[in-house]
Amino acid sequence: xxxxxxxxxxxxxxxxxxxxxxxxxxxxxxxxxxxxxxxxxxxxxxxxxxxxxxxxxxxxxxxxxxxxxxxxxxxxxxxxxxxxxxxxxxxxxxxxxxxxxxxxxxxxxxxxxxxxxxxxxxxxxxxxxxxxxxxxxxxxxxxxxxxxxxxxxxxxxxxxxxxxxxxxxxxxxxxxxxxxxxxxxxxxxxxxxxxxxxxxxxxxxxxxxxxxxxxxxxxxxxxxxxxxxxxxxxxxxxxxxxxxxxxxxxxxxxxxxxxxxxxxxxxxxxxxxxxxxxxxxxxxxxxxxxxxxxxxxxxxxxxxxxxxxxxxxxxxxxx
Numbered sequence: 001x002x003x004x005x006x007x008x009x010x011x012x013x014x015x016x017x018x019x020x021x022x023x024x025x026x027x028x029x030x031x032x033x034x035x036x037x038x039x040x041x042x043x044x045x046x047x048x049x050x051x052x053x054x055x056x057x058x059x060x061x062x063x064x065x066x067x068x069x070x071x072x073x074x075x076x077x078x079x080x081x082x083x084x085x086x087x088x089x090x091x092x093x094x095x096x097x098x099x100x101x102x103x104x105x106x107x108x109x110x111x112x113x114x115x116x117x118x119x120x121x122x123x124x125x126x127x128x129x130x131x132x133x134x135x136x137x138x139x140x141x142x143x144x145x146x147x148x149x150x151x152x153x154x155x156x157x158x159x160x161x162x163x164x165x166x167x168x169x170x171x172x173x174x175x176x177x178x179x180x181x182x183x184x185x186x187x188x189x190x191x192x193x194x195x196x197x198x199x200x201x202x203x204x205x206x207x208x209x210x211x212x213x214x215x216x217x218x219x220x221x222x223x224x225x226x227x228x229x230x231x232x233x234x235x236x237x238x239x240x241x242x243x244x245x246x247x248x249x250x251x252x253x254x255x256x257x258x259x260x261x262x263x264x265x266x267x268x269x270x271x272x273x274x275x276x277x278x279x280x281x282x283x284x285x286x287x288x289x290x291x292x293x294x295x296x297x298x299x300x301x302x303x304x305x306x307x308x309x310x311x312x313x314x315x316x317x318x319x
Contacts, residue, residue: 031063031064031065032063032064032065032119032120033061033063033064033065033066033067033068033088033090033117033118033119033120034061034062034063034064034067034119034121035059035060035061035062035063035067035117035119035121035122035125036059036060036062037057037058037059037060037125037127038057038058038060039057040057040125040126040127040128041127041128041130042055042057042098042127042128042129042130043130043131044100044129044130044131045131045132046131046132046133046134047102047131047132047133047134047225048102048133048134048135048136048225048226049102049103049104049105049106049133049134049135049136049137049225049226050102050103050223050225050226050227050228051102051225052099052100052101052102053099053100053102053129053131054097054098054099054100055097055098055129056095056096056097056098057095057096057098057127058093058094058095058096059088059093059094059095059096059115059125060088060091060092060093061088061089061090061091061092061093062091063090063119064090065090066087066088066089066090067087067088067089067090067117067118067119068086068087068088068117068118069083069085069086069087069088069094069115069116069117070086070115070116070117071083071086071116072096072113072114072115073113073114073115074111074112074113074114075111075112075113076111078100078101078102078103078104078105078111079098079099079100079101079111079113079129080098080099080101081096081097081098081099081113082096082097083095083096083097083115084096084097096113096115096127098113098127098129100129102133103228104230105133106133106135106138107132107133108130108131108132109129109130109131109132109133110128110129110130111128111129111130112126112127112128113126113127113128113129114126114127115127135164135226136163136164136165136169136223136225136226137161137162137163137164137165137169137192137221137223137226137229138161138162138164138229139159139160139161139162139229139231140159140160140161140162140197141159142231143231143232143233143234144157144159144202144231144232144233144234145157145234145235146204146213146233146234146235147235147236148235148236148237148238148244149204149206149213149235149236149237149238150237150238150239150240150242151206151207151208151209151237151238151239151240152205152206152207152240153205154203154204154205155203155204155205155235156201156202156203156204157201157202158199158200158201158202159199159200159201159202159231160197160198160199161192161197161198161199161200161219161229162197163192163193163194163195163196163197163198164195165194165223166194166195167194168191168192168193168194169191169192169221169222169223170189170190170191170192170221170222171186171187171188171189171190171191171192171198171219171220171221172188172189172220172221172222173188173219173220174186174188174217174218174219174220175217175218175220176215176216176217176218177215177216177217178215180207181204181205181206181207181215182202182203182204182205182215182233183202183203183205184200184201184202184203184217185200185201186198186200186219202217202233204233204235206237208237209237209238209239209243209244209245210236210237210244210245211236211244211245211246212234212236213234213235213236213237214232214233214234214235215232215233216230216231216232216233217230217231217233218230219231
């Protein structure tokens with residue numbers, strides 16, 4: 001072997017040994033936060049309307065960086081939340097306290113709570129409160145539709161308070177808005193037997209015409225959960241000529257809004273959720289009339305038996 005070849009072989013062997021001895025460069029993985037909850041669903045079973053249910057969820061940072069939690073968002077105003085800490089160190093925990101208020105709720109309930117996070121594997125957590133709300137006491141009907149009333153003329157409707165429980169309930173007090181225009185025959189200390197009802201009359205005698213007459217009755221009783229009951233009443237008030245004035249400051253037509261324009265007569269009164277549709281259907285739509293400015297259109301051949309018209313002829317031109 002020549003000297004040059006021998007030298008080249010030694011050089012190759014030295015480079016190979018050097019590459020083998022050098023460790024591979026270490027790639028550092030960035031530290032990130034992780035998130036995990038002890039539970040994400042709470043079924044509170046069956047409760048009585050008016051009860052408040054609380055649940056505490058524990059959230060753990062399973063990562064290596066600080067876990068940051070955003071403000072919890074709920075799908076209903078009946079659900080409130082408190083987050084003990086919004087920044088959680090690795091391995092540490094925080095608590096999410098959820099409170100569900102069943103006042104005014106009835107039947108199956110499913111309330112979600114959304115919590116944003118900075119964890120790359122889960123950028124939003126979702127917690128659920130579910131169950132069934134049983135009603136022991138309720139009004140029948142659940143709201144009073146007074147319909148179209150007339151100024152100074154009384155309108156009366158009967159309402160029942162139903163007791164679905166197995167214990168008697170006593171009415172302790174009640175409060176009525178617009179007392180100068182409304183009255184009820186319900187008496188304090190009225191006892192409603194188990195499975196029974198108490199019937200009372202609501203009489204409205206409005207003083208002024210109004211597009212939207214409303215009031216609310218609040219009844220207090222000795223039921224341990226449903227201590228308060230609320231009854232809404234709606235209607236419209238016409239003047240002595242049977243006309244309902246424009247405007248009235250209600251949600252369907254606030255002051256300054258021309259609404260249907262002028263005075264409405266014989267407008268069908270419906271429940272609040274359908275009233276807007278009824279009013280919309282009452283709008284008078286006038287057909288468009290052609291503007292001729294006193295000029296008469298020349299007859300066009302090809303129409304009304306005048307025979308076919310030739311393209312480009314004077315008969316096709318407008319006057």
